[in-house]
Amino acid sequence: MKQTLNWQIASVTNIRPETVKVKSFTLKLPAWMRHRAGQHYDIRLTAEDGYQAQRSYSIASEPEREGEVDLTVERINDGEVSMYMHDVLLPGDRIEARGPIGGYFVWEATMTGPLLLIAGGSGVVPLMSMIRHRAAAGGRNPTTLLYSSRTFEDIIYYNELEQLRKTNSGLQIFHTLTRSQPAGWKGYARRIDQDMLKDVAGPLGKSVQAYICGPTLLVEAAANTLVKIGVKSDQIRTERFGPTGG
Numbered sequence: 001m002k003q004t005l006n007w008q009i010a011s012v013t014n015i016r017p018e019t020v021k022v023k024s025f026t027l028k029l030p031a032w033m034r035h036r037a038g039q040h041y042d043i044r045l046t047a048e049d050g051y052q053a054q055r056s057y058s059i060a061s062e063p064e065r066e067g068e069v070d071l072t073v074e075r076i077n078d079g080e081v082s083m084y085m086h087d088v089l090l091p092g093d094r095i096e097a098r099g100p101i102g103g104y105f106v107w108e109a110t111m112t113g114p115l116l117l118i119a120g121g122s123g124v125v126p127l128m129s130m131i132r133h134r135a136a137a138g139g140r141n142p143t144t145l146l147y148s149s150r151t152f153e154d155i156i157y158y159n160e161l162e163q164l165r166k167t168n169s170g171l172q173i174f175h176t177l178t179r180s181q182p183a184g185w186k187g188y189a190r191r192i193d194q195d196m197l198k199d200v201a202g203p204l205g206k207s208v209q210a211y212i213c214g215p216t217l218l219v220e221a222a223a224n225t226l227v228k229i230g231v232k233s234d235q236i237r238t239e240r241f242g243p244t245g246g
């Protein structure tokens, strides 16, 4: 379906820190449209001399929330748009936004098969929209999130994920910390590899639908490894966020 979306002026109604480098922004949208979990918005900044910068940001919130969306943005050093959002934008400010965009990397609660979500860093954002949507819709399909972060402090949405895991039947969460681990850490402590994917994906069975999002290298490695352990490539959807391998 061809999407013709106009730019609209969103109001920033709330900004809250998620980690030291990550903040969530609530945007109130005058022409809000219900999104599908996994879609994104484009954000456009215009300088006084007319110079424009535009970037994509996944929707973090569930489609059941009307009139507004949450975007969760990692501050990239020297990053034009993410630094502006972190360092300049204040509640009450207005910003140009266009969306929701994307029709491939989406999941709906009506898809009741087993679901495998694999994230690296801020790649967890569109997957969080799926998990929040599943919770809001009362979904009970077996769902596993495997989430790779550098350190414990870099995990986005840790407390909410724990809460959702406890209250949503069929939701499992696995973390891996690649750089350092706190004392007594019980999760994985290495990059995503074949043994790890066998552990987490195996119980979901052959009909699993996988969504992988994060830095390009992580996405490609995870997708190739899933194929090696027997997941068909047409059961894997990927979204790449940035150039680095983290």
Ligand SMILES: Cc1cc2nc3c(=O)[nH]c(=O)nc-3n(C[C@H](O)[C@H](O)[C@H](O)COP(=O)(O)OP(=O)(O)OC[C@H]3O[C@@H](n4cnc5c(N)ncnc54)[C@H](O)[C@@H]3O)c2cc1C
Pocket (backbone or CB within 6 Å): 040, 055, 056, 057, 058, 059, 072, 073, 074, 075, 076, 077, 078, 079, 080, 081, 082, 083, 122, 125, 126, 239, 240, 241, 242, 243, 244
């Ligand atoms: C469909 C889609 C959805 C996205 N969703 C999100 C999201 O939900 N949250 C989020 O934080 N980002 C998301 N991104 C990434 C985002 O669009 C920007 O690329 C990112 O914020 C950097 O933009 P910038 O203007 O701050 O940096 P730029 O000025 O574009 O880049 C500055 C420097 O940082 C490097 N760089 C650019 N992007 C990254 C990155 N992601 N990681 C590490 N280094 C980088 C560049 O190579 C350059 O050297 C998404 C990207 C896509 C394509």
